Amino acid sequence: MSAPATSHNGRGLAPAPLKALRPRSHGRRKAVDAAIRVFAWVAATAGIAVMSLIVWEVVQRGFSAIDWAFFTELPPVVGEDGGGLGNAILGTLVITFVAALIALPMGFFGGIWLAEFGRNGRIATGIRMVANVNMGIPSIVVGVFIFAALVRPLQHYSGFAGSIALAFIMLPVMARTTEDILNLVPNELRESGLAMGAPRWRVTLGVVIRAARSGLITGAVLATVRVAGETAPLLFTALSSPYWLQGLFGPEGFFGGPTANLTKTVYDFSGMPYERMQELAWGGALVIIVAVLGLNVLMRLIFQRGKEW
Amino acid sequence: MVGTTVSETLDQGGEILVAPPTEVAAGRSAAMDEDFDKLESVISVRGLDFFYGKEQALFDNHLEIKKNRVTAVIGPSGCGKSTHIRTYNRIYELYRDHKATGEVMFGGRNVLSSGTDLLDLRRRIGMIFQKPSPFPMTVFDNVAYGLRQHYKMNKAELSDRVEDALKRSALWEEVKHKLGEPGIALSGGQQQRLCIARCIASEPDVVLMDEPCSAIDPVATAKIEELINALKANYTIVIVTHNMQQAARVSDYTAFFYEGYIVEVGPTTQIFSNPQERQTEDYITGRFS
Numbered sequence: 369m370s371a372p373a374t375s376h377n378g379r380g381l382a383p384a385p386l387k388a389l390r391p392r393s394h395g396r397r398k399a400v401d402a403a404i405r406v407f408a409w410v411a412a413t414a415g416i417a418v419m420s421l422i423v424w425e426v427v428q429r430g431f432s433a434i435d436w437a438f439f440t441e442l443p444p445v446v447g448e449d450g451g452g453l454g455n456a457i458l459g460t461l462v463i464t465f466v467a468a469l470i471a472l473p474m475g476f477f478g479g480i481w482l483a484e485f486g487r488n489g490r491i492a493t494g495i496r497m498v499a500n501v502n503m504g505i506p507s508i509v510v511g512v513f514i515f516a517a518l519v520r521p522l523q524h525y526s527g528f529a530g531s532i533a534l535a536f537i538m539l540p541v542m543a544r545t546t547e548d549i550l551n552l553v554p555n556e557l558r559e560s561g562l563a564m565g566a567p568r569w570r571v572t573l574g575v576v577i578r579a580a581r582s583g584l585i586t587g588a589v590l591a592t593v594r595v596a597g598e599t600a601p602l603l604f605t606a607l608s609s610p611y612w613l614q615g616l617f618g619p620e621g622f623f624g625g626p627t628a629n630l631t632k633t634v635y636d637f638s639g640m641p642y643e644r645m646q647e648l649a650w651g652g653a654l655v656i657i658v659a660v661l662g663l664n665v666l667m668r669l670i671f672q673r674g675k676e677w
Numbered sequence: 678m679v680g681t682t683v684s685e686t687l688d689q690g691g692e693i694l695v696a697p698p699t700e701v702a703a704g705r706s707a708a709m710d711e712d713f714d715k716l717e718s719v720i721s722v723r724g725l726d727f728f729y730g731k732e733q734a735l736f737d738n739h740l741e742i743k744k745n746r747v748t749a750v751i752g753p754s755g756c757g758k759s760t761h762i763r764t765y766n767r768i769y770e771l772y773r774d775h776k777a778t779g780e781v782m783f784g785g786r787n788v789l790s791s792g793t794d795l796l797d798l799r800r801r802i803g804m805i806f807q808k809p810s811p812f813p814m815t816v817f818d819n820v821a822y823g824l825r826q827h828y829k830m831n832k833a834e835l836s837d838r839v840e841d842a843l844k845r846s847a848l849w850e851e852v853k854h855k856l857g858e859p860g861i862a863l864s865g866g867q868q869q870r871l872c873i874a875r876c877i878a879s880e881p882d883v884v885l886m887d888e889p890c891s892a893i894d895p896v897a898t899a900k901i902e903e904l905i906n907a908l909k910a911n912y913t914i915v916i917v918t919h920n921m922q923q924a925a926r927v928s929d930y931t932a933f934f935y936e937g938y939i940v941e942v943g944p945t946t947q948i949f950s951n952p953q954e955r956q957t958e959d960y961i962t963g964r965f966s
Contacts, residue, residue, distance in 0.1 A: 487773070555771070560810035563768050564823045564875065565799035579813040 423661075426653050433651025443610060443633070449644050453652050455612045459628040462613060463527050463606055464596045466623075467534035472588050475539045479546025484572050496547075499540035508600035510536050515604035527613070527627030530606025534595040541594065545587035549580045582671035593663045597656050599631035608632045630656055717744040719883055719913045720765060720802075725779035727760050727769075727937075734760050736937045738779070742883070747905060747914045749924035749945060752934030753960065758917045761934065762885045764788070765915070766802045767795060783883075800827045803876035807888040809868035811860030811875075816852050819860040819871055823879030842878035846870045847904055866897020873904065877912065884908065886916040890923065902927050921961065925949050933957045 437452045444451030478495070486492025514533040519525055553576050561571030577584065595601075607626040616623045630652045637649035720742035727735035735757045742748050750758045760769070767788060769775040781788040788798060800823065812819050820839040824830065830838070839856075843849040848870040852863065860871055869889060876884055886905075890898040905914060905927045918924050924931055924945065931948040933941045933956070941948065941957045952958045 489773075554808075554810075556806055556808050556810045557812070559768050559771060560804075560806060560872070561812065562771060563766055563799055563804040563806075564826060565796045565879070566822070566826050567796060570826070575812050581813075 423657060426650060426657055429647075430650035430652075430654030433647045434654065438648075438651055442612065443637070443648060444644060446640070446645070447642055451644075451648070453630065453633060453648055453655075455609070455628040456630045456633040456652065457655065458613055459527065459606070459609070460596065460630040462623065463530045463602070463627060463629055464534065464592060466528070466531035467538060467595060468588075468592045470531065471535035471538035472542055472592070475542025475591070476546050476584070476588070478539070478543040480550065480572060480577070482543065482547040483550035484568075484576065496544070499544050502536075502540040503544065506600070507533075507537055507598050508603070511601035511604045514601070519605060524624075525605060525607035525626040527606050527623040527625070527629075530602045530627060530629065533601035533605045534598060537598065537601060538591050538595050541591045542588060545591060546584060549583040549587060550576060552583070553579050586667045586671050589663055589667050593660050597631065597660050599635055602629055602632050603635075606632065608636060716746070718742060719744045719783065720915075721780070721782040722761075722764075723780040723782065725761070725764060725777065725781060727757070727764060727778075728774075728776045730774040734937050735764075735777075738939050740932055740939055740942060742913060742915055743930065744913050745909055745911070746929040747909050747916060747927055749928030749931045750915065750917045750934060751919075751921060751924050751931060751960075752940075754919070756934040757937045758934050759887050761939075762804075762887060762915055762917055765883070765885055766799050766804055767793070768799075768804060770795075796827075800879055801881050802883040802885060803879070803881035804885040805869070805872050805876055805887065805889045808892050809865055809872055811863070811868050811871050814860065815857050816860050816863070816871060817856040820874045820878050822875055827879050838878055839874075842874040845877060845908070846874035847900060847907075848874055864897070866893045866900060869893055869897065869901060870904065873901070873908075877908065881912065883913045883915065886914065888917050888919060891919060898923070921949070933960065935960070 435452075437450065438454070439452060439457060440454045441450070441452035442455055443453060478499075482492050482496060486495065510533050514529050514536065518529045518532060522529075557575060557579055558571055561575040562568065566574070606629050609626045609628040611628070613623060613627060634649045634652040634656070637645040637652070640646065718741040720740075722738050722740040722742075725735055725738040726733060738757075738761060740748075740761075750762060752758050763769045764777045764781055765783070765788065767777075769777065777789055779789065783798070783802065786793065803823075812822060814822075817836075817839055820842050821835055824835060824838055840849065840853075843852060848867060851867060852871075855862070860868065863871060869892075873884075873889075890901055893901070902923065905916065908914060909929075916924075916927065928945045931943065931945040932939055933948060933952075933954070935956050941952060941954045943953070948957060949961060952961055
């Protein structure tokens with residue numbers, strides 16, 4: 369930076385005369401470029417094609433099942449016609465909502481702590497590692513874990529246990545997403561806030577989080593949507609039920625007992641040798657796909673412009 | 678130490694000391710002339726050291742910041758200019774391994790001591806950063822941020838104050854119909870003036886500017902320099918700049934930093950016309966950057 373240079377080119381000793389530059393042929397590079405482009409195109413198309421096939425199949429088979437009764441009625445008695453998956457749709461909504469209620473605030477504040485306060489401290493590094501590991505745990509393992517920790521001691525399956533299993537999956541996702549998004553907020557903004565004489569928490573809530581709000585909301589919705597389609601954690605927790613949810617607290621027929629939900633119902637009905645049940649399963653799959661895809665797209669549309677930071 | 682009066686600035690400013698770091702404390706009383714004596718120091722830095730982890734970045738800095746004057750801090754990249762002024766409001770504390778020792782006397786107290794009320798300190802010593810940093814809120818809320826933080830006031834008072842701060846920042850005419858729009862929607866130069874408005878709205882004593890013009894175009898820079906000239910009637914300003922012409926244009930006093938030491942402090946006219954130290958001269962004449 370400051371040392372006086374010994375020669376104008378900074379190399380010190382007088383260099384030997386340089387050989388003339390020999391241009392290299394660009395033909396090979398252009399060929400490689402074309403090949404990679406084709407490969408990327410084919411790979412992307414193949415991926416999208418498989419996705420589209422699945423969606424198309426589900427739409428084709430499930431669409432006929434969708435009518436008003438599908439959302440409002442209980443499943444028919446085995447072998448009968450009619451009915452719907454109203455109880456399962458309601459159950460999934462409630463289970464997911466309760467899971468989000470538990471996991472989102474915890475994950476949100478956990479993420480804030482990691483990004484703003486714990487940062488590179490030893491505790492934060494440990495928590496971050498645990499969160500990363502938890503995100504990689506197969507969801508069935510979470511289901512079995514909650515079964516052992518909650519269902520067995522309480523002696524019955526319950527919607528609550530399902531919610532907690534889902535919350536368990538959401539928590540690290542939400543915390544890490546929040547942290548990653550807050551890390552995108554430049555430090556200048558934190559400094560500016562603090563330099564105004566505002567306390568740290570006020571800068572965090574009023575400035576940093578506000579700057580990151582669109583990303584945070586998107587993260588929260590995507591974390592929720594992601595678990596809404598989970599089946600495995602519910603197999604041993606919420607189980608299923610042929611009845612309507614009658615309320616939150618209580619055993620059979622209530623949230624405190626086995627609770628109907630879409631994914632488990634699709635899983636069950638798809639294996640039954642009755643056409644109507646299979647049709648309902650396709651309908652359920654369609655509803656899940658449309659809801660997940662729809663919310664994803666909606667979030668992206670709403671917050672596309674929100675990339676100021 | 679030369680005490681020649683070179684300009685009007687000098688007449689009112691007098692001379693402040695020009696000394697290698699080690700001689701500062703001893704040299705001051707002997708070297709100061711009458712005019713300098715009359716000037717009130719708002720901030721007195723004594724024996725300031727600064728560490729990034731184990732690496733020392735500032736060495737025994739001594740500097741007097743005079744009331745209602747513009748003090749420019751110049752020097753090559755990485756010489757500690759920003760680091761130095763960032764101790765005044767202790768903003769460096771955002772980062773765990775940054776440590777400052779020594780004295781930064783302000784309002785009769787050492788800012789670096791543990792009892793300092795940081796919120797009040799930062800109300801009294803505002804700061805403008807290199808990159809304009811409007812908060813993610815409306816123009817109005819940006820300017821009102823510090824007012825709401827530090828003062829009780831009703832809505833009418835608040836909007837009067839916001840208007841006043843925007844006028845004093847020469848931004849009012851450009852944004853008076855955009856008060857409800859997001860601050861980030863303004864141009865870069867306007868954003869920087871918005872930050873100045875936000876800073877002066879809560880009536881600080883000192884405004885620290887850390888290369889405030891390095892991210893904006895020349896026209897916007899000229900506006901901000903004009904603004905600095907206008908603001909010094911009411912505020913004490915410390916400006917870090919890479920641009921020596923800018924230092925020469927806006928400042929009354931200049932401190933030259935080199936590798937963490939304050940090599941020379943003096944009236945700007947003197948630093949630029951007749952520097953006392955070899956390193957200062959080399960820098961001013963562009964022998965190194």
